Structures are given as structure tokens and as C-alpha cells.
Amino acid sequence: MTLIKMPLAKPHARVLVVDDGMTMRMYYRDVLETAGFEVSEAVNGLDGVERAMAEAFDLLVVDVNMPKMDGYEMIRTVRGDADLKWVPVLTISTEDKEQDAAKAYSAGANFYMAKPVRPEDLVEIAHLLTGTSAP
Amino acid sequence: MTTLLEHFIPEAGEHLANATAGLLKLERNPSDEGLINEVFRAVHTLKGSSGLFDVPGLTRLVHAGEDLLVDVRAGRLQLDSEIVDLLLDSLDRVSTWVDALARNGKLPDDAESVSVDLARLLRARITSSGAEVTAANTVVAVEGPPRLVGDFPEADRLAAFADSLAGGPPLHVINYQPDEGCFYRGEDPFNLFRQLTGLKAFLPVSTGAPLSLEETDPFRCTRISGRLWPSHAGNWNIYSAM
Numbered sequence: 001m002t003l004i005k006m007p008l009a010k011p012h013a014r015v016l017v018v019d020d021g022m023t024m025r026m027y028y029r030d031v032l033e034t035a036g037f038e039v040s041e042a043v044n045g046l047d048g049v050e051r052a053m054a055e056a057f058d059l060l061v062v063d064v065n066m067p068k069m070d071g072y073e074m075i076r077t078v079r080g081d082a083d084l085k086w087v088p089v090l091t092i093s094t095e096d097k098e099q100d101a102a103k104a105y106s107a108g109a110n111f112y113m114a115k116p117v118r119p120e121d122l123v124e125i126a127h128l129l130t131g132t133s134a135p
Numbered sequence: 136m137t138t139l140l141e142h143f144i145p146e147a148g149e150h151l152a153n154a155t156a157g158l159l160k161l162e163r164n165p166s167d168e169g170l171i172n173e174v175f176r177a178v179h180t181l182k183g184s185s186g187l188f189d190v191p192g193l194t195r196l197v198h199a200g201e202d203l204l205v206d207v208r209a210g211r212l213q214l215d216s217e218i219v220d221l222l223l224d225s226l227d228r229v230s231t232w233v234d235a236l237a238r239n240g241k242l243p244d245d246a247e248s249v250s251v252d253l254a255r256l257l258r259a260r261i262t263s264s265g266a267e268v269t270a271a272n273t274v275v276a277v278e279g280p281p282r283l284v285g286d287f288p289e290a291d292r293l294a295a296f297a298d299s300l301a302g303g304p305p306l307h308v309i310n311y312q313p314d315e316g317c318f319y320r321g322e323d324p325f326n327l328f329r330q331l332t333g334l335k336a337f338l339p340v341s342t343g344a345p346l347s348l349e350e351t352d353p354f355r356c357t358r359i360s361g362r363l364w365p366s367h368a369g370n371w372n373i374y375s376a377m
Contacts, residue, residue, distance in 0.1 A: 020176075020180060021146065021180045021183055021184045022142055022146045023139060023142045023143040023146050023147075023184040023187065024183060024184055026138070026139055026142045027184075027187050030138075030139065063183075065176060065179050065180070067176060089321075094179060094180075094182060094183040094186075105320065105321075105322060106320075108320070108321070110321035110322075110323075111321075111323075115183045115186050116183075116186035116187055125326075
């Protein structure tokens with residue numbers, strides 16, 4: 001399958017990483033920053049929604065199982081917000097069961113991946129969802 | 136030590152401490168849902184992060200503990216002191232492994248065999264064997280050699296079978312048919328296909344008669360129906376909204 005490379009629409013796409021695991025956030029930050037993305041962090045779904053409402057992001061990377069507000073609820077909240085409903089959402093869950101992917105998609109995620117996510121896959125999907133390409 | 140591992144070690148210690156404290160409280164009050172959730176989340180997050188590192192024994196043991204807690208959380212399994220002890224023993228072992236990681240950058244040599252034994256004990260208590268009812272809108276795994284296998288090019292079929300016979304993972308066929316409105320939900324069928332690991336062959340099939348260019352509505356997904364032939368079913372993140 002040939003992948004059509006998109007033009008570099010946003011050279012510095014901004015990504016909000018939402019995960020209650022500090023190591024995971026650190027990992028996403030390392031991988032995405034190395035690939036040229038600007039990365040912010042939120043520690044749970046509620047924090048994620050608040051940050052996404054306060055600043056403009058080109059992509060939300062959302063974990064599923066989090067305290068206070070889980071990933072599904074966060075995505076539903078985002079999709080119900082007039083300003084945020086079009087922001088691409090990548091769900092990265094520890095679960096690799098099909099119904100988990102189905103739940104993520106029906107909540108409104110654009111893409112679902114299961115942990116552990118390989119750096120090259122994360123970067124590729126982030127580029128695809130933000131309409132950017134590797135420099 | 137890598138920076139990431141430097142972050143993992145204290146975080147793992149925190150999750151282990153939380154899970155242990157929660158389990159000790161659960162021993163006195165085994166049906167406290169809030170506590171069960173707390174313990175589950177700690178173990179779950181630990182498993183997720185551990186997958187970033189080359190510590191298969193640790194991940195295996197934490198994963199087994201998590202699966203057991205899934206059953207407890209779902210009410211399929213009642214916590215008793217024996218199960219709590221088993222979980223505490225496992226967490227204790229994981230703690231010593233995290234300490235070893237901090238000191239030597241790797242797990243002890245016996246971690247692999249110990250993790251297999253402990254995981255087996257944990258899994259012996261799991262009642263559901265993970266067989267959850269799948270929703271109607273998930274992958275349909277076809278058993279046996281279905282007719283559509285014949286639609287795949289001969290060379291692809293032979294190569295896939297040869298791999299499988301040579302000790303590779305078993306073959307599976309997926310019939311995936313996105314519904315017409317899938318684009319509006321942000322779904323991208325081709326992207327889903329690209330995500331499949333170990334994909335051996337992909338056979339797009341048109342649904343219905345070909346349309347002329349004038350009749351084509353690019354926002355309706357009517358032309359893509361895929362039959363996939365991945366070599367293993369390990370991590371399929373695929374779903375169809377049929």
C-alpha cells in the first residue's frame with residue numbers, strides 16, 4: 001500500500017499527551033519531540049479536557065484507564081465541545097482487546113493503538129493525524 | 136541508565152506501594168470497589184509502562200496480576216486471603232526486580248522462570264479465562280478454511296501457509312466491512328489495515344456494482360471492503376462498524 005505524503009501544513013504541530021503514568025508521558029514526549037512536535041502533558045482525563053480547552057492543540061494522545069476521568073469520557077467530552085470536536089484524537093490503551101478499540105472509536109477517537117507503541121508507529125500516526133510530514 | 140528508566144523506577148515503586156497498601160486494606164474489606172479500582176489502576180499503569188522496557192518477566196507477572204484483578208473488578212472472582220497473599224507475593228517480587236533494575240539495569244537471571252511460575256499460579260485463579268462476550272461490531276474470526284481464502288493470490292496463500300507450517304503463528308482471516316458513514320466518525324479503513332502486524336495479504340473487495348464517477352460520493356465508504364490475512368492474532372486493533 002502506498003502512503004501518500006502530505007504537505008508540511010503545520011511545521012510545529014502541538015500535541016497534548018494525556019496519561020496518568022509519568023513514564024508513559026515521558027516516553028511520548030521523547031518520541032514526539034524528537035520528531036519535531038511540540039508536546040504538553042495532562043495527568044488524567046479531566047486535566048486533559050481543561051488543558052485542551054485552554055490552549056489549541058493539533059492532536060490529543062489519550063490513555064484509556066485514568067483516574068478522575070477516563071479516556072473514553074474525555075473523548076466524548078471533547079467531541080461534545082464546539083471548539084474541540086474536530087481535534088484529532090489518538091487513543092493509546094494498554095488493552096489490546098477488540099472491544100476496547102470499538103469503545104474508543106465509538107467515543108470518537110480517530111485512531112486506536114495498543115501499548116507498547118513503537119516510536120516509529122507513533123510518529124507516523126501523529127504525522128497522519130496532524131497532516132504533517134517528517135522533515 | 137536511560138532517562139526513561141530513571142523515571143520508571145520511582146514511578147513503579149509508587150504504584151507498587153499503592154497496590155500493596157490497597158490490597159492490605161482489601162484483606163479486611165474485600166468488597167470495597169473503590170479500593171479494588173485503585174489497586175487495579177496501579178497494576179494496570181505499571182504494566183503499561185513496563186512494556187517500554189526489555190523486562191518481559193516483570194511485564195508477564197504484572198499482566199497476570201492485572202488479569203486476575205479484572206475478574207475481581209467485574210465481580211467474577213471473590214477476593215479471599217489466599218488470592219490477596221498471592222498478589223502481595225507477586226508485588227513483592229516485582230519490587231525486588233525494580234530494585235535490581237535500579238542497581239544493575241536488568242532483572243535478576245531467575246526472573247524469567249520465577250515470573251512464569253508465579254503467573255501460572257495467578258492465572259489458575261482466573262475463572263473467565265478472558266473469554267468475554269464480543270460485541271456485534273467487532274472482528275469476525277472465521278474458523279476453518281473459508282471459501283474466501285481461495286480469493287487470495289496463490290503465491291500469497293502458499294507463502295503464508297509455509298510460514299505457519301514452519302512453526303509460525305496460525306493463520307487467520309478477517310472479513311472487514313466498514314459502513315458507509317465511517318468517514319464521518321474519523322475512521323480510516325486503510326489506516327486500520329496498515330496497523331495490523333504481520334499482515335500477509337490484503338484483498339480489497341468492492342461492495343456492489345461499480346459506480347460511474349458522477350455517481351460516486353467520496354464521503355460515503357461504499358467501495359472498501361477488506362479481507363485480511365494476517366499471520367497472527369496477537370494485537371489486532373481492528374474493528375468494523377457493521
